[in-house]
Amino acid sequence: MTVQSVSASTTNGAVALTAAGSILGSGNGTHVTGHSASLTANGGSIGTVTDAATGAGTPIKMNVSSLTGLTATGTTPVISVDNINSAALTLTGNLVTLGSGGSAYIRTAGNLDASAGLSMTSGNLLLQSGGVLTLPTAAINLGTGALTLKGATDVVAAGPRRGRCRSPRAR
Incomplete structure (x- = not known):
């Protein structure tokens, strides 16, 4: 399936694309626009x-506030998405599903929370945030x-933040 432009309401519209093969982007514009997307x-x-090594190529360009699923089950499949929306995105533990040897390249303009963890048996993984990238504690x-x-602002681990340690004399 080749996508040039698919859109739904950015307030509550969901875009769900399913292909019996690859989902490829065509043209330089945004390929998927909506509140949420599942590919x-x-x-x-x-x-x-x-x-x-770098993930360079032609990603599916999105403008979404929420990703609800990214699945690629081909032979050594690739997931390459670039979200231009600055809303924070959360990757749940089962959001990304890849076939054997698959690689994922996920970029977003805003914060990216991958604290639920991702499990891959092989292949490459790139997580790039235009803000804060949050990683699992494990x-x-x-x-x-x-x-x-990559986190343009910071790369942090999930979990409770500890306050500053003060010496007894600092009180």
Whole structure:
């Protein structure tokens, strides 16, 4: 499936795309616009990656406030999405589903919360945030492959924040 532009209401509209193969973007504009989006490529990839190390290629460009699912089940599939919306995105533990050897490249203009964790057995994982990137307190289990984590403002671990430690004399 080749997508040039699909849109729904940005207030409460949901875009759900399912393909018997890959979901690819066409043109330079935003491919998916709505409040939420779910993309499923049965037997294929989402977006195109030409450089596995950097994730360069042609991602599916989105303008959404919420991702409800990203699934690619092809042979060594790729998920490559770039969200231009500055709303915070949360990746739940089962949001990203990849076939064997798959790689995921997820970029967003706002904060990105991956604190629920992601589990991949192999392949590359890139998480890039235009704000704060929040990671799980436990390790990200990648198996083999490259892990790239970028937060324009900060990269932090989830969990309780501890206050400043003050010496007894500072009171």
